[in-house]
């Protein structure tokens with residue numbers, strides 16, 4: 001008689017069915033129980049009122065993870081049309097109106113049920129710092145107008161104020177280090193000021209306490225060195241360079257920082273209308289001068305060098321203008337105009353040696369203005385005319401000003417954003433004001449969800465097979481049961 005297959009006995013079939021149901025149930029429960037819950041988000045809005053323009057940033061983070069886990073991301077950004085709020089000194093109401101369009105966008109971007117709890121901050125930087133120095137009353141009026149406009153929106157308005165240079169530098173560093181995995185210095189080049197922030201190797205804070213800020217981030221304590229140079233943003237430094245070359249009040253000025261064949265008429269009053277240069281205004285000058293280009297990188301570097309004072313330093317070491325700076329340390333992220341300019345010049349690749357950067361710039365500056373315009377018909381002429389000057393300034397500031405060498409220059413990464421968020425002070429500012437700078441490293445689950453599900457499934461299968469195998473001794477007995485034929 002043919003022996004019956006022990007797998008076909010009613011008992012093993014029942015055990016198998018129950019086993020399969022049990023495994024399916026176990027895996028289903030495990031998957032459902034541990035499934036990432038659909039996220040609810042919270043939001044924060046920061047307006048960066050820079051000297052050249054204002055930008056609005058919306059950040060979002062999972063609602064239940066407010067406090068520490070480093071999950072804040074940029075959801076949206078909006079560039080306000082027109083110039084920075086400091087340019088509305090003569091008609092402050094318009095400063096407020098200028099923000100309306102981006103604020104409406106923010107209303108659409110943030111779900112309406114979250115509007116009332118969403119904090120809204122405005123931070124102004126070097127443009128308003130300069131206006132405040134020049135004309136305090138006008139600066140107050142601009143803030144009044146801006147406040148009035150922002151309070152008309154349904155968000156939780158938290159105030160508008162001027163950031164100190166130290167805050168601007170430090171929050172730029174927080175942003176970069178919140179988003180990046182390794183400790184990175186921050187270099188920010190704005191229109192009216194520039195910031196350098198990094199964690200020095202051995203740092204004697206007492207040497208210049210005003211340049212030091214302490215932070216606790218992801219479980220580590222950092223003593224940060226930071227400095228902001230007012231008037232050394234790219235637009236104000238250009239004014240200084242032009243002022244330096246028009247001291248005698250000439251009718252025509254030949255500038256090595258502009259391309260051969262470049263020629264525009266500039267107004268003396270407009271050029272000297274800034275606290276960065278107003279004291280140098282020539283006593284006797286015509287109304288206008290003709291600004292012409294020569295296109296010589298090395299001569300341009302000499303002009304730029306005259307804008308730094310290297311003679312006095314009361315500390316153990318200085319960058320320039322008598323400002324303390326410890327030795328440079330580690331890698332750096334360089335953003336804002338550092339990125340715009342170096343990206344246009346195709347010089348963002350860190351593997352390009354400093355000497356090659358200079359050679360490329362020399363070549364670029366020498367190129368006639370007509371040819372430059374032909375090659376870049378879509379680039380705004382104002383930006384296009386200034387890349388030779390700005391590139392030369394960037395290289396000179398980094399090497400002569402901050403003392404980057406050909407070795408350390410390669411540690412600078414020119415960046416616009418990190419992991420989808422723009423590099424700048426705004427994220428760090430919001431994290432600080434909402435107490436969300438993560439003091440401790442986040443607790444991450446030991447396994448990702450998919451890995452966890454796979455392991456549960458495999459173990460359940462193994463257990464089931466072991467169970468079936470453990471029943472083997474009873475199979476022969478089953479097969480010897482009398483058979484009803």
Ligand SMILES: Nc1nc2c(ncn2[C@@H]2O[C@H](COP(=O)(O)OP(=O)(O)OP(=O)(O)O)[C@@H](O)[C@H]2O)c(=O)[nH]1
Nearest residue numbers: 050051052053125126190191192193233336337340
């Ligand atoms: N080439 C180029 N330049 C830009 C662009 N956007 C801004 N700039 C210029 O780059 C410089 C720096 O811009 P921002 O970083 O926005 O400066 P800001 O925040 O307004 O100025 P601060 O208050 O000094 O920080 C300014 O001279 C801008 O006019 C761009 O897309 N391309």
Ligand SMILES: [Ca+2]
Nearest residue numbers: 050125190336
């Ligand atoms: Ca800025």
